[in-house]
Amino acid sequence: MEYTIDWLRRAFEEDGYISDEDIIVTVYLALRLGKPLLIEGAPGVGKTEIAKVLSRIFHTELIRLQAYEGLDENKALYEWNYQKQLLYIQSVREAGQGQAGAKAGQGHGHGALGDLFSEEYLLERPLLKAIRAETTPVLLIDEVDKCDEEFEAFLFEVLSDFTVSVPELGTIAARQIPMVVLTSNSERELSDGLKRRCVYLHIDFPSVEKEIRIINAKVPEIGPKLSEEIARAVNYIRFGLEVKKRPSIAETLDWARALLALDADRLNDSLIGKTANLLLKNKEDLDVLEAELEDRGIMGRVEELAKAAGGLPAGLKPGTTVAGGGPATHVTAAQMAGPQPGAQKPKRGASPTVPSPPRRGDRR
Amino acid sequence: MSQDREREGSGPPAPRDTGAAGDAPDPRQRFLQDYAEGVVDVQERGGAKVPDFLENNLVKFIQVLRHLGIRVSSAEALEALQAAELVDIMNRREVKTAMRATLVKDLDELPIFDRAFDLFFVPEEKKTERIEVRTHKKAARAQQLRQAEDDLKFQGDKLTLSDEQKATYARLGDGQKQKLKDFLAQSSGGHKVDKSFQPMIENIVRGHLERWRRQMEAEFQVDEEDLTGDEELDEIIEQILAGTGEENDPILYEDMRNIPDKDIPKVTLIIKRLTRRLATRISRRYRMTRKRQRVDIRRTIRSNIRYGGAPFDLKYKSRRVQKPKILLICDVSGSMARYASFVLQFIYGLSSVVRGIESFIFSENLERVTPYFDTKRPFEETMAEVINHSVVWGKGTDLVTSLQTFRRHYKQLLSSDTILIIVSDTKTLAANEAASILASMRRRARDVIWLNTLPHNEWAGLSSVEAFRKNSEMFECYTLAHLERIMRRQMARRAS
Ligand SMILES: Nc1ncnc2c1ncn2[C@@H]1O[C@H](COP(=O)(O)OP(=O)(O)OP(=O)(O)O)[C@@H](O)[C@H]1O
Ligand SMILES: [Mg+2]
Numbered sequence: 001m002e003y004t005i006d007w008l009r010r011a012f013e014e015d016g017y018i019s020d021e022d023i024i025v026t027v028y029l030a031l032r033l034g035k036p037l038l039i040e041g042a043p044g045v046g047k048t049e050i051a052k053v054l055s056r057i058f059h060t061e062l063i064r065l066q067a068y069e070g071l072d073e074n075k076a077l078y079e080w081n082y083q084k085q086l087l088y089i090q091s092v093r094e095a096g097q098g099q100a101g102a103k104a105g106q107g108h109g110h111g112a113l114g115d116l117f118s119e120e121y122l123l124e125r126p127l128l129k130a131i132r133a134e135t136t137p138v139l140l141i142d143e144v145d146k147c148d149e150e151f152e153a154f155l156f157e158v159l160s161d162f163t164v165s166v167p168e169l170g171t172i173a174a175r176q177i178p179m180v181v182l183t184s185n186s187e188r189e190l191s192d193g194l195k196r197r198c199v200y201l202h203i204d205f206p207s208v209e210k211e212i213r214i215i216n217a218k219v220p221e222i223g224p225k226l227s228e229e230i231a232r233a234v235n236y237i238r239f240g241l242e243v244k245k246r247p248s249i250a251e252t253l254d255w256a257r258a259l260l261a262l263d264a265d266r267l268n269d270s271l272i273g274k275t276a277n278l279l280l281k282n283k284e285d286l287d288v289l290e291a292e293l294e295d296r297g298i299m300g301r302v303e304e305l306a307k308a309a310g311g312l313p314a315g316l317k318p319g320t321t322v323a324g325g326g327p328a329t330h331v332t333a334a335q336m337a338g339p340q341p342g343a344q345k346p347k348r349g350a351s352p353t354v355p356s357p358p359r360r361g362d363r364r
Numbered sequence: 365m366s367q368d369r370e371r372e373g374s375g376p377p378a379p380r381d382t383g384a385a386g387d388a389p390d391p392r393q394r395f396l397q398d399y400a401e402g403v404v405d406v407q408e409r410g411g412a413k414v415p416d417f418l419e420n421n422l423v424k425f426i427q428v429l430r431h432l433g434i435r436v437s438s439a440e441a442l443e444a445l446q447a448a449e450l451v452d453i454m455n456r457r458e459v460k461t462a463m464r465a466t467l468v469k470d471l472d473e474l475p476i477f478d479r480a481f482d483l484f485f486v487p488e489e490k491k492t493e494r495i496e497v498r499t500h501k502k503a504a505r506a507q508q509l510r511q512a513e514d515d516l517k518f519q520g521d522k523l524t525l526s527d528e529q530k531a532t533y534a535r536l537g538d539g540q541k542q543k544l545k546d547f548l549a550q551s552s553g554g555h556k557v558d559k560s561f562q563p564m565i566e567n568i569v570r571g572h573l574e575r576w577r578r579q580m581e582a583e584f585q586v587d588e589e590d591l592t593g594d595e596e597l598d599e600i601i602e603q604i605l606a607g608t609g610e611e612n613d614p615i616l617y618e619d620m621r622n623i624p625d626k627d628i629p630k631v632t633l634i635i636k637r638l639t640r641r642l643a644t645r646i647s648r649r650y651r652m653t654r655k656r657q658r659v660d661i662r663r664t665i666r667s668n669i670r671y672g673g674a675p676f677d678l679k680y681k682s683r684r685v686q687k688p689k690i691l692l693i694c695d696v697s698g699s700m701a702r703y704a705s706f707v708l709q710f711i712y713g714l715s716s717v718v719r720g721i722e723s724f725i726f727s728e729n730l731e732r733v734t735p736y737f738d739t740k741r742p743f744e745e746t747m748a749e750v751i752n753h754s755v756v757w758g759k760g761t762d763l764v765t766s767l768q769t770f771r772r773h774y775k776q777l778l779s780s781d782t783i784l785i786i787v788s789d790t791k792t793l794a795a796n797e798a799a800s801i802l803a804s805m806r807r808r809a810r811d812v813i814w815l816n817t818l819p820h821n822e823w824a825g826l827s828s829v830e831a832f833r834k835n836s837e838m839f840e841c842y843t844l845a846h847l848e849r850i851m852r853r854q855m856a857r858r859a860s
Contacts, residue, residue, distance in 0.1 A: 005451070005458075026462040029447045033466075040471060186471065195469035196437050197445075202471055 011057040017049060018213045024202065026132040027054070030199040036159050036180035038144075038198035043185055044248020045203045051140035051181035061137040063124035063178070067147040073154060077164060078124045084118050127158055128166075131174045138179045145184040150190070156194045208235045208247065214249060219256045225309035230256050232302045234279065240301070241292055243285040253279050269297050411796045418448060424597060425484050426467070431592055432480060432599050433641045440466055456485070464705045472640055477603065481658050491596060491636060498599045501816065508534035515545055516569060519552045519559065523566050525573070532577040540576070544569065616845040620706050621699065621817075631844070635706065638848050646717045646855045651745025688783050688810065688858055690714075690721045693770070695788035696754070697727040697761040703817050703842070705747050710847055712737055716854070722777050725750070725761040726766035732774065761791060763798035771801065778808040782860070786836065787815045795828035802835045815841035 009024045027050065030037035040049040055062035065076055124132065132141040141155065158164060162174035182198065184190060206214065211231040215222060222230075230252065238246040247255075254276045264271055273293050280286050292298060422445055424808035425795050426436050468477045488493075512530035516523050525533075533541065546679075551557060551565055592598055615627060615634065623631060692711050694704035708723060715721055722734050736750050751757050778784065784805065792798055806812045814836040818828065823829045823840075832838065839850045 019459060022461050025451060025458050029450060029465055032450050033443060033446055035443070038469070140398040191475065192435070192469075196440055198469065199443075199465045200469040201465060240371055 001295070008057075011216065012053055015053045015056055017046070017053045018206075018210055018217055020210065023050070023203065026199060026201040033199060034177050036198045036348060037201060038180055038184065038190075038195065039201045039203060040341045041183045041203035042185050042205060042246065042248070044250045045205060046249055047183040047203060048140065048142055051138050051183075052141075054179055054181065055138040058136070058138070058179070060135060061131070061133060061178075062128050062140060063130045064140045065135050066142050067151070069145050069146055069148060071147045071151055073151075074125070076125050076127050076151070076155075078125055078128045078166060080117065081121045081123045085121050088116065089120075099191075119169070120171075122166075126247060127170070128164060130178045131162055131164060131172060131270050133159075133178065134175070135175045136178060138181065141180065141182045143185065144182045144194075145187045145190060150189055152194055156191065156197065159194070159197055160280045166356065171293075172276060204245065205238060208232055211235065211249070211252060213355060215256050217254050217261060222256055222260050223265070226259065226265060227256065229299075229302070230259065232306055233267055233272065233298060236302050236305065237279065237289065241288055243280060244286055245282060247279045249280075265275075267299060268362050269299055272298055373802050403525045418453070421446065421485070422448070422463075424594070425463075426482050427466060427592055427594075428484060428597050428600050429477065429825070431597070432476050432604055434468060434470075434476060436467050455683065459485075468772075472637055479604050480600065483603060494599050498595050505531075515541065516548060517552075518548055518562050518565050519557075521559075521562065523562075523569060525566075527568065528577065529570060529573040532573045536576060544572065551716045558560075578784055589648065589719045597859070600625050617843050619842045620703050620844065621842070632709065634844065635713055638844070639710055642852055642855075643714050643717045646714070646852075688718060688855075689779070689781055691777055691782050691809070692721065693725040693730070693766075693784070693786045693788075694723070694725050695727065695761060695786075696725040696757050696765075698758050700787070700789060700817065701758055704787060706844065706849065707815065708733075708737075708747070709743050710844075710851070711785070712743070714851070714855075722774075724770065724774075725754060725756060726761075726763065727756040728762050729749035729756055729763065731756055754827045761788075761793065763788070763792035764794045764801065767798055767801040767805070771805070775808070778805060780808075782809055783854075784812045785815060786812065786832075787817070787841070789817045790814075790826065790828040790832050792828065795831045799831035799835055802832065806835050811854075811858075812836040813850070814838040815847070815850065817842045 005024060005028050009019070012019050012024065012027075027037060029035075039049075039050060041047055051064075052062060054060075061098050096192070122128075126139070130137050144152070144155070147155070159180060162177055165170055165171045208228075208231045211234065212224075215227040215230060219227070234247055234252045234255070235242065255275060258275050258278050259267070259271065260343050262271070262275070273290065276286055276289050280289055288297075422441065426441050426444070429436055444463050444466040447466045448459055451458035451462045453459060460478075463481065464474070464477055468474055509527060509530045512525070512533040513522050516525065516530075516533065533544070536544075548565070548569070592601070615623065615631060631810070690711060692708065694700075694707060696704045704725060711718075711721060711723070721737070722732070723737065724730050724732050724734075731754055733750050733754075736746050736753075786802075802812065814832055814837060816823070817837050818826075818840070819842060820828070820840040829838070839846070841847055841850060
């Protein structure tokens with residue numbers, strides 16, 4: 001089956017995933033090159049979702065390995081089902097006692113123990129499952145930056161040749177290379193080796209234009225006017241205010257649904273104030289928002305910005321890596337002559353977003 | 365269960381084309397060869413015209429990336445080629461995405477990649493134009509050096525000056541130039557002044573130029589060794605290195621002590637980028653050393669048997685270069701504290717190319733702080749903890765007691781591959797005594813580098829500076845630009 005970039009673009013769109021050229025082309029290449037796709041980006045920009053979309057559009061199984069500190073081979077690859085083995089040993093022993101002495105020490109007992117390490121007692125964990133799958137699955141290794149370095153090294157081996165060895169069973173090679181998606185919030189730098197194996201995609205916070213499309217796709221009842229206001233307001237809160245944790249797309253969508261439930265048809269400052277806790281989750285950030293609402297107001301600013309952009313769906317430019325600031329510590333600024341935690345002002349300035357490029361004609 | 369690997373899957377994603385392993389020359393294989401040899405070609409042929417194939421362009425482009433500090437493995441190079449073949453080659457955006465996805469795996473490197481791509485993949489006219497501009501620049505540079513030689517004469521003879529010194533002269537303002545010329549004219553014509561005075565006069569002129577050079581050199585300059593020798597590529601590399609944003613940030617030239625608290629997050633970010641780029645640069649040198657590497661055919665074949673013999677993973681013959689160890693001793697007495705925290709951050713930023721960093725802080729006495737830096741926590745938090753736990757932070761300076769503590773408890777940390785870096789303004793009690801302890805430490809270390817936060821022009825006449833200078837290589841270091849430059853030069857020197 002031949003599939004093209006256009007086909008993939010359409011499939012993503014039909015599945016309700018709004019993407020830009022970079023995402024589509026990169027995903028396409030990872031699939032065609034048979035390489036793992038490593039996706040980095042802030043929380044909630046739609047990294048995990050890409051794996052889910054892939055499993056849906058290819059009608060294939062999604063096998064998920066959630067990484068965390070302390071994840072090890074046993075939990076990722078396979079384990080022996082001790083309980084079942086134990087039961088079996090017991091049953092063999094009882095049976096043996098039943099026919100006491102008859103064939104003691106002979107083949108049966110020996111053979112039975114050998115069988116204890118057969119597939120019957122093997123508990124497949126995600127990696128083995130993906131390797132043994134009948135049809136190409138999607139293997140999602142989620143938040144790979146959370147696992148330990150040793151596990152990362154192990155993962156690297158598995159992803160290099162898709163072969164694992166189970167001492168009792170021998171070497172098991174993949175029937176086909178799974179479509180592998182790794183996601184990371186860049187909490188820890190991944191090893192060069194692992195990165196080299198992968199095709200790399202970085203997803204930024206969406207532009208206003210993209211977020212409008214996402215809202216319309218996921219909450220279609222909302223109508224074009226409100227979705228635009230929501231997208232603009234979220235963009236302003238993300239990049240115009242000094243919040244520690246910027247709202248994610250998931251939070252935008254929750255907010256949109258809530259506003260819909262409240263029967264809102266336009267957004268205003270008092271509505272924002274009432275529903276802000278859906279968008280910002282920690283107290284400090286909510287305080288920042290509240291202060292801004294009292295001080296300058298938000299929708300007024302948002303509209304000004306929109307006008308300044310000449311009606312184009314524009315927003316504050318997502319500053320690429322402006323640090324959000326670490327957790328507060330108990331050292332005073334004066335005492336601390338070293339680098340200090342604290343949010344940094346993101347770059348301000350409106351820039352019109354490029355409308356999405358026209359579709360290209362089909363290609364072989 | 366099936367034991368054999370069946371790569372031709374039945375699922376939708378077309379599995380990777382394994383390449384024609386037949387007798388017909390496989391274009392990929394040829395590419396790999398070119399890729400391995402291309403580096404030689406481009407360097408040795410000095411930009412001789414080579415046909416404009418995708419392969420060829422890619423080889424060159426990757427070379428540009430490497431010289432900008434982006435590491436690209438040969439497997440990745442091959443993937444980039446495969447990727448480029450999978451997209452619409454006439455669609456620039458798709459080609460760019462394809463290369464980016466396969467060649468760059470780091471957020472910080474994306475902007476550099478984007479600029480390099482935009483500058484490199486341009487129409488033929490643009491390229492020609494670029495070469496012309498460069499030739500022109502070179503000629504202008506040569507002309508400037510000649511002018512400097514003409515201007516700087518003693519009794520009609522050229523002075524012996526390095527090209528660097530001549531270039532410094534060329535960059536001086538007219539007034540400064542005139543002063544030098546006047547000085548030479550006067551001394552040439554002086555009463556009873558003969559040829560034997562030339563060395564002395566030269567010394568004065570050199571000293572003068574060196575002072576200027578140091579001042580101007582806080583500006584980031586492109587190192588010769590960052591260049592490839594291919595005019596076209598070098599023009600791109602220079603343009604990017606000269607304009608990567610941060611380098612022009614005035615904060616780099618600010619005395620670290622005066623950087624206000626509000627700018628600290630920004631500085632943290634800048635240090636992170638600087639060190640990361642420096643680390644890739646340095647490690648490139650550690651891996652490649654000065655000589656170009658040769659592909660180790662035997663190792664390549666051995667390691668590629670599993671790919672069915674096609675050389676996927678080229679192995680290089682490497683001259684083993686031992687990475688250095690760094691032992692850092694930072695003065696954290698009152699006025700020094702801020703310098704220390706920046707330097708610490710900088711050094712730890714290099715930890716990917718430096719083995720086992722050991723760090724100490726001192727004022728009245730010395731404390732080992734290495735363990736704080738072992739975790740993966742953000743630097744801000746780590747520093748806060750160091751400060752909270754330290755009993756010496758911000759106290760008076762007693763280097764003698766501090767170094768004695770070092771000798772008593774930590775002497776074994778020094779070895780012949782250790783670079784000992786001391787950060788201090790040298791203002792301590794009993795400098796001479798401290799200097800003699802330092803002398804004994806120097807014998808056990810590979811090098812002692814002293815980062816002096818006092819401006820160079822305040823060194824003269826300070827006996828403490830004199831004392832420590834005898835037992836270390838001392839550098840003026842009060843801005844981030846100084847720090848970056850010193851580390852770059854010193855580490856590069858040790859890598860070659
Ligand atoms: N481009 C998009 N189009 C449609 N929906 C999107 C898009 N991006 C994100 N979403 C929605 O946002 C939500 C969050 O996405 P997802 O869980 O993939 O984020 P993530 O990047 O994996 O976040 P985290 O780092 O927190 O795991 C999902 O419910 C998804 O439906
Ligand atoms: Mg996720």
